[in-house]
Amino acid sequence: MRTLKLLFWAVFAMSALTSRAQTKTVTGKVTDGKDGTPIIGASVTVKGTNAGTVTNSEGNFSISVSASATSLSISALGYESQEVPITGAPLDITLQPAQARNLDEVLVVGYGGTKIKKDMTGNVAKVKGADVQGMPVSNFNQALQGRAAGVFVEANNGKVGEGVKILIRGSGSISASNSPLYVIDGVPINNSSYSGNPIADINFNDVESFDILKDASASAIYGSRAANGVVLITTKRGKAGRTNIQVNTQYGVNKPTNYRGFLNAREYIDLLREAAINSDHIDGVDPLDPTQYEDSWLEFAEGRLDRYSGWSDWRSVETNTNWEKMAFQKRALTSMLDISASGGTDKTKFYISTSYNNQDGILIGNRFRRLSTRINLDQTVTDKLKIGFNLGLSQTKAGRVPVDNEFSTPMQIVALSPVTPVRDLDGKLYNTPTTTYSNPYVDYIDGKYQSLIYRNIGNIYAQYSFLPNLFFRTELGADIQNQNDDQFYGFNTTYGNGTNGYGESDWYRSLDYNVNNFFNYKKTFADVHDLDAIVGMSYQRYNSEYANVFGEQFPVEDLQKLASSALIKGGTSVESNSSFLSYFLRANYKFSNKYLFTFSGRVDGSSVFGNDRRYGFFPALSAGWIATEEDFLKNSNWLSFLKLRGSWGLTGNADGFGDFAHLGLWAGSSYNGTSGLVPTQLANDKLRWEKSNQVDIGLDFGLFNNRVSGEIDFYNRKTNDLIYNVPVPSNSGFTTQTVNIGAMQNRGVEIVLNSDNISTRSFRWSTNLNVSFNKNKILKLDGDQTIVPGTDGRYLNSLMVGQSIGIFYGPRYAGVDPANGDALYYEQDGKTTTNDYNLAGNFIVGNPNPKAIVGFTNSFAYKGIELSVLFQGVFGNQVMNGAGGFMSASFDWFDNQTRDQLRRWQNPGDITDVPQLRLGYGNGISASSRYIYDADYIRLKNITLAYQLPNAVLQRLKMKSLKVYVTGVNLLTFTDYPGWDPEVNTDYRASNRNQGSDFYAAPQIKNISVGLNIGL
């Protein structure tokens, strides 16, 4: 609250400075343009100053203004703002209720271009920065979730600042990147980093708009990189006039969306002993007979119970620890402070901001702090020359936790036995051998993993107008990442145990610079021919360097830098480079405001392909027809806008499979302290661009004076020459080769509806609905293979011709044999069952790709109260729990088990889906449909309730606006998924193919925050 106090003082100080000069008095009345009723509390300000007043109960106002003042700004909630010149006579002002402005939206289309949505022939989804401002998430992709049709967003897990997948119109590739290209103010940014998510470095409160280029016509101007769509991010810029100062401060709390629940100590003991006895029976041993007890499974199990229960007695269930709760922080707080100022003169315009975002993750040891600033400056030098620059700087500090498959990651604490006390009698945390596995809580207390990232994204530009219609623009941009990860694990931790600690220091730096040069020509001929064209070139170079060193044997745990390590175990330094050289052309032609045409073409060269396969040509064509401009529709009462559009284009993909995949390579190795050479990669000098061929047919419409507007799009995107690390016979000495094989298709429908349901002076209700259906299908793998089954034993993600990428293909679980409790699988005939997993047939047993995604927003405004509610849903997909073989495993080992194991088979005749418990005998624990679950969900993604103080109060406070709000993220989740959270894809194996997998992945974060937004 200290901050707030300071702000108030700042306000008073500013009001004191308001100059006193010669004044005149202006009076007037403000009325509703529809029904003529007076508008109460409308704000009346002198343009370019702070001076202002509000209308009274008759809608009248009187304001004294300086003699030089020329115009007034009038605004009121729920109305379009207006500017009126001061004439001397009393002013009669009518305000029009605010309209759905969707079709007039200005879309950003790349290389300096903008276009009114009405005139667009391609498909661009726009999300305004204002819509996501202040959302308490670290990554703007999470803020975009549910807000744009055809854009699928999924956080791997609930770790703050970590991986988030974004797919635009489905998954386009198998081994190359599936991520869109991100361009911030003309700079294509580097979307990889050493740890964490590079997108989280960006303060999205500075963002004016996100324009998501989805179809080929929209994105082909970025040809080489555009196959997965392009996200153009435009940051805020100043406008001439008075300086606006915005302050937003916010405090909140993070919680997990769900706890899963495991066996308690009593259940754990009973079931474990039951499992051991069952295993003894298999061996023909009766362990309850004292003479047969030695070396029996029961002796083994009870020995382990003794071991795991530490000081306490498991026989009397002295301890009952809920380890799951220990994975989460007791108090995870979030806070944000965001201050910005913008303004300028005719010649100079600026936007500056600074922001601090602090998020405690829900997991122990997980934290995210970002400090960022931005300066955007535009200067008009002469009427022909403009120069300027944009610069975003950020520092991200993150407390990281290991990936989901590490024993030391917090969530794996759930595997520990509930009979184990947290601490010994001296108050020391228990660890192995008392705990079943090394205790992640010890790693949290005695270890640290801290990342520090400096990120600098910016560019400078100059723009020169040769002719009124022709300008040349040159841009030089850079994205620099500088990252240091420091790790230290103390003497009792998983990594530091037995070696007197473990320390590691990793340094990563990437430099991505980019030059754009282009000409823009714009002219209207004979009033009906509008031409807008650009031609230019671009060169981009990526460089990344990484070095690390790690060591053991630290004298004391306080000395954590490697300077104190007595045994430097190793270190490395590596570098990678790539470059792109491109020439592009785009022309828009509009005839008579009715017929729209766009052509774009781009020639791209990239260093990552074989010598004679480097260049690709990426053309796109589109056309639109605004039917409502035709005479026969012009006067329709209900149809206010109708546009048909179609596009075709080719885009390319050259990211995500390494910079040198076309070369046959050998690299250094060592043995016996001597260096060696080993082959690392098979050559493929024919490696070439992955090409995506997309057709989009769309319809934009507006009804009832555009109160209802929408879009319907059908698309068919076919990717050829898929880049894929194809498995090769490993008797060659290699396991994969990067080749172009096969084809994949994404077909879908996107529907967007915007509606102003109620729009009266005091109450407004608007709805936005977006629904997208996508069907992904692999059309061809290499000629011979039609199935590439999963290679990692716990999952079934496979590639199959005719099926979606990463489909679950493998044994189908047939339940439990009522006679003996054996887990059963179907043989290939689909009818016969077997208890031998190796004899099980293979079937399609699930699909991790959602069939449909939905976003549904309702916004309400009543007087100064605003409520916005966003529901987001994902439908038709399945998730596989790769950890099922540990946590739902009929006590194959000593991991604590999920509660469904209570319904295990016990006696002949039992009908259940949980096999007989068997210690060490793996009854039904291998990857099968048993661990696959429906993962549809609907989630209250975001809800915000805000109160905007009335103008009358603001006048007294000398503020332009003051809003208090409460906002929540993921407050409710509706799902049948039995795990922690259906939005999941475990981080350690997440890839294009490996989707829909759970493995001790943290549930998503639920946040509730209160905030205050002040405009000065």
Next chain:
Amino acid sequence: MRYPILYLLLALLLATGCSKKLDIKPTQSISEDQVFTNDANIKAALNGAYDKVSSASLLGGDLQLFAELLAADGEIRWAGTYNQPEEVYNKAILTNNSYVFSTWSTAYSAINICNNIISAINVVNADDQDRIRGEALFLRGLMYFELVKLFGQPYSAGNTTSNLGVPLIITPTIGNISDANRVPRNTVEEVYTQVLDDLTDAKTLLPEENGVYATTYMAAAVLSRVYLQMANYVGARDEANYVIESGYYDLPSTYAASFNNTANSSGDILAMQVTAQDGDNDMHMFWSIPDYGARDGDVDVLQKHINLYEVGDARRALFYIDDLGIYRSGKWKLQYRNIPCVRLAEMYLTRAESNFRLSTNVGDTPDADINDVIRAKAGLGSIPITLDAILLERHKELAHEGQRIHDVKRLKLSVDGFAYNDNKLVFPIPIREINAVGGGVLQQNPGYQ
């Protein structure tokens, strides 16, 4: 701003002269065609082959671990949480077992390097050609021997010309995958023939001394193992004797001195080199305990095994008991220690067994080899020599060093109720490999189809 044409020129300048910018070379790898162009590179590649052989998936521990888990027989227990070794222990291996695949693929990766070296041998300095070629042949023979023992029926099961071993690939992979890689499995007999050819050639090509790398004696020692598997006792005896008589090796002063060494002991014929900076030791990882930097003590040694030893046996004394009262193998106690793979003691045991079976006394009598060498080193008195006595000494002397299942198989014993030739004691061909080769070319082992 009166010279717009200057800007145009500037723009054109920026737009040209860039195409060279697409030529970018890697900085920490070299192209395959550069590798086999000079002597130094080929020697480096040879060291790379040793590096592969010393991987965790091969002699860095997993080959030994598999051999012991398959032959557990109530003497040891897999008490760890990992499923892949558990499957081996339970003799219920899944065809997608990732450890099994890694062993397969890493062995072939080593073989591919050897094939490359052998085919480019002319580039090597003339003086070194024999040694380099000998080392490559030795490693290739060793790898095929390890593969055929795990993935095929044992030689002792007969039908060696129809039982399937592994595919023999003896040409290098250069540039691309070829039809030579999409071949069916060779028979057990064919693989053994290749192993014998490689090792015999290696033995003649290799020098007597070569640091920790392959020597003529190392080749002979492995040959003696191969002959023993084939029940060729003459061959086994003569190769073992050749090694013993060379005088290059001595049994270390104590039994314990053979293990946990940072440098090869005097009794090490073949040992994988491990340091803190380099090399894997999965035997330590799984058999030792967290106090010594290992995992959780994943392999328990059970009373049944301890009971094999007589009182006062130094080999028994090497076992230690952890805080929980469980026996642990002292051979794999410490971190970052070499892994002995063939020790001189084994040569004495092989010579004694072969001499006994053949009723010969080549080198020395079985009585002397067993009582005066092996048992004396263990601090034990003499016993009457029988075949069983020799085999029991072998069992104890080489316990938990990765030989047990191979002895079980050649001696036609049974373990955990599985006969020596049970299909479940043979590894499955990795399903991934069958798929990658395609066309049903690679035949799965019986019991996994």
